[in-house]
Amino acid sequence: MKRGEKVVLLLMAVMVVGVMARNWWVGRGQGVRDRTIPFYTTATPALAKQGAELYRQNECRQCHSLWTVRNMMESVPAPALDGIGSLHDESWFFRYFSAKNPQEIIPSRLKPEYRMPSYASLPETDRHVLAQYMASLKVQDWYLADTRKAEYEKLTGKEYHP
Numbered sequence: 754m755k756r757g758e759k760v761v762l763l764l765m766a767v768m769v770v771g772v773m774a775r776n777w778w779v780g781r782g783q784g785v786r787d788r789t790i791p792f793y794t795t796a797t798p799a800l801a802k803q804g805a806e807l808y809r810q811n812e813c814r815q816c817h818s819l820w821t822v823r824n825m826m827e828s829v830p831a832p833a834l835d836g837i838g839s840l841h842d843e844s845w846f847f848r849y850f851s852a853k854n855p856q857e858i859i860p861s862r863l864k865p866e867y868r869m870p871s872y873a874s875l876p877e878t879d880r881h882v883l884a885q886y887m888a889s890l891k892v893q894d895w896y897l898a899d900t901r902k903a904e905y906e907k908l909t910g911k912e913y914h915p
């Protein structure tokens with residue numbers, strides 16, 4: 754091997770090791786905190802479809818954001834629904850959507866027209882589907898505390914001190 758070839762090989766080896774070291778450094782601790790979107794759903798495709806349809810029909814996005822979608826013309830400070838299924842379970846959602854007065858379950862700090870409306874008059878099956886769909890909206894453990902904090906601050910308008 755010529756001297757020049759040796760130098761080229763050596764340089765390539767240094768680069769490969771460098772890239773590997775960098776990937777290791779960046780990837781370290783991925784299990785604890787990977788930097789992807791923390792929200793996901795456990796819904797089957799059928800439930801996701803039905804749930805999204807009811808969500809649209811009942812104009813939930815007038816006030817809420819979900820998957821970063823919301824009505825830009827409205828500015829109701831309602832909690833985001835991403836990850837909400839990690840904060841309550843399905844039976845809680847069913848009770849909440851069935852309540853004549855949802856503010857008995859979660860008090861509101863908002864003007865009456867911005868508060869969570871009662872969905873008690875929806876057919877029971879629709880309330881069940883909505884509850885199942887909401888319960889399927891999960892957040893990864895590493896983002897649970899942030900989600901809870903954001904919810905608390907939206908609901909109360911106060912700073913969160915766990």
Ligand code: HEC
Pocket residue numbers: 807808811812813814815816817829830831832834837840841846855856859860861862863866867868869870872883887904908
């Ligand atoms: C008029 C605005 C408005 C509409 C429409 C609306 N919500 Fe709400 N929702 C709120 C507000 C505001 C709250 C917070 C409690 C309050 O202030 O009444 C809330 C609370 C909630 C909560 C509890 C959130 C938490 O942090 O625990 C869930 C779940 C929810 N809404 C789901 C829905 C679904 C599903 C729909 C459609 C079927 C819907 N909302 C339609 C305004 C709205």
